Amino acid sequence: MTQTYTAPTADAHPTAPEGEMAIFAPADPPRAGRFLLTGDPPAGLGTPATAAVVPPPGDAARIVPVRRVPVAEVLPVLLACSGRPEVSPASDHGESGERAYGKDDGAALRFWAAAARFAVHLVARGRLLPGVSPSGYDAWRAGPLDAEDADRLHALAAAMPATARAVPEPGVEPPVLPAAAPLLRAFLDAVADVLPRTPEAAEAVGTPVFAAAVPQPVPQLRDWADEVAAGVDAGVRLSLRVEGDPEAGRFRAVVQLHALDDPTRVADLAAVWSGAAVGFGPRARLDALLAVRRAARFWDPLQQLLAQAVPDVLDLGDGDVTELLAEGAARLAAAGVAVHWPRDLRPQLSARAVAGRGSPGSGPGMFGPGGEPLHLDWELALRGDPLSAQEMAELAASHRPVVRLRDEWVLVDPAARERARAGTLGPVSPITALGAALSGEVHDGRTPVPVVTTGWLQELRERIAAPPAPLAPPDGLAAVLRDYQLRGLGWLDRMTSLGLGACLADDMGLGKTITVIALHLRRGAIGAGPTLVVCPASLLGNWEREISRFAPGVPVDRYHGSARELPGHDGFVLTTYATMRIDVDTISTHEWGLVVADEAQHVKNPASGTALALRRIPSAARVALTGTPVENDLTELWSILDWTTPGLLGTLAEFRARWADPIAERSDPALADRFARLIAPFLLRRRKSDPGIAPELPRKTETDRPVGLTREQAGLYEAVVAETMARIARADGMARRGLVLALLTALKQICDHPALYAKEPDPVLTGRSGKLELLDELLDTILAEDGAALVFTQYVAMGRLLERHLRARGTSVQFLHGGTPVPEREAMVDRFQRGEAAVFLLSLRAAGTGLNLTRADHVVHFDRWWNPAVEAQATDRAYRIGQTRPVQVHRLISEGTVEDRIAALLETKRALADAVLAGGEAALTELTDAELADLVELRGDR
Numbered sequence: 001m002t003q004t005y006t007a008p009t010a011d012a013h014p015t016a017p018e019g020e021m022a023i024f025a026p027a028d029p030p031r032a033g034r035f036l037l038t039g040d041p042p043a044g045l046g047t048p049a050t051a052a053v054v055p056p057p058g059d060a061a062r063i064v065p066v067r068r069v070p071v072a073e074v075l076p077v078l079l080a081c082s083g084r085p086e087v088s089p090a091s092d093h094g095e096s097g098e099r100a101y102g103k104d105d106g107a108a109l110r111f112w113a114a115a116a117r118f119a120v121h122l123v124a125r126g127r128l129l130p131g132v133s134p135s136g137y138d139a140w141r142a143g144p145l146d147a148e149d150a151d152r153l154h155a156l157a158a159a160m161p162a163t164a165r166a167v168p169e170p171g172v173e174p175p176v177l178p179a180a181a182p183l184l185r186a187f188l189d190a191v192a193d194v195l196p197r198t199p200e201a202a203e204a205v206g207t208p209v210f211a212a213a214v215p216q217p218v219p220q221l222r223d224w225a226d227e228v229a230a231g232v233d234a235g236v237r238l239s240l241r242v243e244g245d246p247e248a249g250r251f252r253a254v255v256q257l258h259a260l261d262d263p264t265r266v267a268d269l270a271a272v273w274s275g276a277a278v279g280f281g282p283r284a285r286l287d288a289l290l291a292v293r294r295a296a297r298f299w300d301p302l303q304q305l306l307a308q309a310v311p312d313v314l315d316l317g318d319g320d321v322t323e324l325l326a327e328g329a330a331r332l333a334a335a336g337v338a339v340h341w342p343r344d345l346r347p348q349l350s351a352r353a354v355a356g357r358g359s360p361g362s363g364p365g366m367f368g369p370g371g372e373p374l375h376l377d378w379e380l381a382l383r384g385d386p387l388s389a390q391e392m393a394e395l396a397a398s399h400r401p402v403v404r405l406r407d408e409w410v411l412v413d414p415a416a417r418e419r420a421r422a423g424t425l426g427p428v429s430p431i432t433a434l435g436a437a438l439s440g441e442v443h444d445g446r447t448p449v450p451v452v453t454t455g456w457l458q459e460l461r462e463r464i465a466a467p468p469a470p471l472a473p474p475d476g477l478a479a480v481l482r483d484y485q486l487r488g489l490g491w492l493d494r495m496t497s498l499g500l501g502a503c504l505a506d507d508m509g510l511g512k513t514i515t516v517i518a519l520h521l522r523r524g525a526i527g528a529g530p531t532l533v534v535c536p537a538s539l540l541g542n543w544e545r546e547i548s549r550f551a552p553g554v555p556v557d558r559y560h561g562s563a564r565e566l567p568g569h570d571g572f573v574l575t576t577y578a579t580m581r582i583d584v585d586t587i588s589t590h591e592w593g594l595v596v597a598d599e600a601q602h603v604k605n606p607a608s609g610t611a612l613a614l615r616r617i618p619s620a621a622r623v624a625l626t627g628t629p630v631e632n633d634l635t636e637l638w639s640i641l642d643w644t645t646p647g648l649l650g651t652l653a654e655f656r657a658r659w660a661d662p663i664a665e666r667s668d669p670a671l672a673d674r675f676a677r678l679i680a681p682f683l684l685r686r687r688k689s690d691p692g693i694a695p696e697l698p699r700k701t702e703t704d705r706p707v708g709l710t711r712e713q714a715g716l717y718e719a720v721v722a723e724t725m726a727r728i729a730r731a732d733g734m735a736r737r738g739l740v741l742a743l744l745t746a747l748k749q750i751c752d753h754p755a756l757y758a759k760e761p762d763p764v765l766t767g768r769s770g771k772l773e774l775l776d777e778l779l780d781t782i783l784a785e786d787g788a789a790l791v792f793t794q795y796v797a798m799g800r801l802l803e804r805h806l807r808a809r810g811t812s813v814q815f816l817h818g819g820t821p822v823p824e825r826e827a828m829v830d831r832f833q834r835g836e837a838a839v840f841l842l843s844l845r846a847a848g849t850g851l852n853l854t855r856a857d858h859v860v861h862f863d864r865w866w867n868p869a870v871e872a873q874a875t876d877r878a879y880r881i882g883q884t885r886p887v888q889v890h891r892l893i894s895e896g897t898v899e900d901r902i903a904a905l906l907e908t909k910r911a912l913a914d915a916v917l918a919g920g921e922a923a924l925t926e927l928t929d930a931e932l933a934d935l936v937e938l939r940g941d942r
Contacts, residue, residue, distance in 0.1 A: 501644025509880020
């Protein structure tokens with residue numbers, strides 16, 4: 001149905017439409033389509049634009065402001081819409097669809113929400129066809145549609161309100177709205193073109209271009225795509241029925257056709273070819289031939305059918321059956337061609353690995369580099385009943401795809417026969433066997449295989465998977481440990497005594513240091529040797545003080561500074577990551593009983609020189625301490641655990657393929673559960689908020705403090721956005737990414753203070769920054785109440801400006817940053833704790849971890865690090881054991897700026913901090929120009 005309206009006048013200007021509209025604008029390729037939304041769409045959706053539309057009541061076309069939103073971006077919004085009536089058959093509605101949706105402002109959005117559910121339903125059912133768009137780009141489209149799908153499409157089209165298609169056809173006078181059915185079909189194709197952009201989908205059609213989100217010019221594939229569409233869109237689907245006499249060694253594959261409009265209509269191709277089978281359409285032979293030709297692309301033996309007068313039956317040799325069992329059936333299934341095996345000859349063999357048989361070596365060295373390799377035994381079962389040794393031998397000796405077992409013929413795929421011949425999977429390291437026992441599966445180089453544990457490995461698995469039990473404090477410890485610390489000590493002692501590493505990932509301030517001191521005393525009682533602690537420079541003094549206080553009889557030395565020498569005692573040796581990296585040759589020749597990596601996130605990059613040097617230091621046991629085992633992604637966790645317990649998670653490439661990428665890309669509770677079972681024994685994570693952990697800690701209140709920009713900041717902000725976005729539009733690759741990061745840095749600095757961005761040598765500070773004015777107000781209140789504050793900034797230059805400003809106001813202040821010498825850092829901490837300075841300015845990089853600053857009852861984040869885990873660590877300088885007053889956290893956020901939008905993203909990221917986190921600012925470099933412009937646009941009152 002089309003509708004005619006009065007043409008717009010020549011001097012039309014943007015006006016607000018009467019009521020909300022949601023209009024789909026098709027594009028080439030379909031996934032480039034956009035929605036035009038009027039009214040008040042969700043915040044941050046799309047980019048601002050204008051469009052000529054015909055709003056109700058349809059008296060004239062107008063130019064109106066809209067938000068242009070890509071299909072991929074609007075799809076989650078549509079699927080989340082509530083209160084949407086379902087569409088009944090077309091006969092229940094008039095042509096306008098008013099009975100279904102009415103004329104209220106939400107009619108268009110509710111209509112497209114129903115259409116989106118229909119489109120996603122089609123994709124979920126595999127109703128997808130690869131194709132080439134009119135302009136020559138790769139494009140998925142929805143299809144083939146069965147009779148029920150077609151009825152639903154027609155019903156939806158009949159219900160489309162005018163506000164869902166209010167953009168008139170171009171070049172038509174008077175204005176004519178587009179027909180509903182083609183527009184709806186274009187939307188279904190757009191959704192189909194957005195969703196299946198995965199390697200699996202591309203593999204199903206045999207070309208990788210259909211996995212790329214960026215349009216790929218593929219005019220050379222047009223004939224192929226048309227042929228595929230003809231074979232599939234015709235309304236038939238092909239399957240193979242395998243028949244044969246296993247004793248005589250004769251098999252054949254019979255081609256069957258299925259009518260897509262009626263799944264119950266199935267016939268052998270021979271019957272369709274002869275005309276004996278009806279209901280497959282007037283071009284049944286052509287449809288069948290095209291379907292066979294398409295299937296032959298995925299399993300080569302089917303090419304033989306194309307040489308036959310009637311492509312209905314293929315004789316199969318043993319090699320063909322073996323290949324079909326090995327990979328052919330899987331490839332055909334991915335292409336939508338099912339393989340049906342005889343009921344009495346279906347593959348019934350299953351395989352699993354049995355771990356823990358035999359008597360391995362014992363002692364902590366078992367899991368070290370010199371540990372003896374192990375073998376996991378293959379166990380094959382027929383319908384769940386394990387094969388005997390004799391049956392395994394018969395299976396291994398066979399050469400045909402069918403074997404006689406227990407008075408019946410059994411199909412045997414090549415993988416099962418190889419496992420029967422090998423008998424064992426191995427050799428594997430003891431830690432690999434333990435990992436398989438914990439996760440319940442092992443990879444044999446091709447696929448994951450279930451694992452069952454027995455014997456010594458089952459006992460070990462149960463032992464390390466049990467909740468940590470408290471351990472009595474060791475002799476020589478001058479402290480009373482809390483119950484959770486005693487459990488942590490028992491856990492560390494259990495893991496290190498087995499030669500296994502451990503990562504103690506308690507929240508900052510829960511006493512990881514004193515727990516490790518107790519562990520050293522426990523191990524020292526059995527002559528385990530000296531402990532090396534590697535930590536940031538700012539923590540050397542804290543470690544030395546705590547060891548002297550809680551283990552007064554234990555010697556402690558620093559290996560740091562110009563005149564450094566390794567001592568000969570069995571106490572503690574403290575060094576920094578930088579010194580360790582420089583002197584790794586010397587340190588690695590020493591006999592260490594325990595190596596501790598404090599703030600282990602410093603080695604989260606496994607390719608860094610620091611991480612590589614740490615791996616070279618031999619020791620009987622390794623312990624990592626960190627409050628943030630995952631800051632950005634799971635590879636950081638791999639880096640830590642692969643140091644503490646090498647081999648547990650495989651190589652980095654194996655870890656990414658098996659765990660990190662699948663967990664990041666899809667929500668799979670079973671996969672996440674297996675990963676959690678695997679790492680749980682090696683990582684102990686407790687939070688201050690956990691019941692019974694730190695009940696004496698006072699309340700913590702976190703508040704976002706919105707602040708407006710000054711006129712100078714707003715003008716500078718908009719100028720930088722306009723200039724840099726123009727440069728970004730002309731750049732690509734690494735140059736573009738660099739410009740994006742430079743833009744984000746510049747805007748954050750402008751939000752802090754114009755003088756920071758301009759690098760003014762002697763600036764006037766007051767009256768130019770909304771954040772600085774708010775900070776003055778906060779500190780006036782805090783100091784009037786005899787409070788103390790930590791103020792964090794990520795920019796050293798901003799810290800210097802704040803220090804200068806606060807000193808000019810008469811505030812007692814000190815500033816710690818990366819260039820502060822270690823002795824001065826310790827003196828500054830002592831002065832603050834004694835009350836000699838009311839405000840402690842801190843560089844987030846240099847002081848975000850390790851320091852104990854419990855005198856502060858206020859924490860101010862002057863700017864955002866854009867990583868909630870890092871900010872939480874900084875806050876924990878004040879909110880930790882020993883804090884007696886409520887702590888208030890203030891985050892200063894410039895309204896209407898990029899900071900405002902990032903603050904909303906951080907709340908989502910905080911909820912995911914224990915799973916997989918996004919990549920911080922670096923991830924923003926991959927935004928499109930339109931998405932980036934929307935992110936950095938200055939909004940609201942200036």
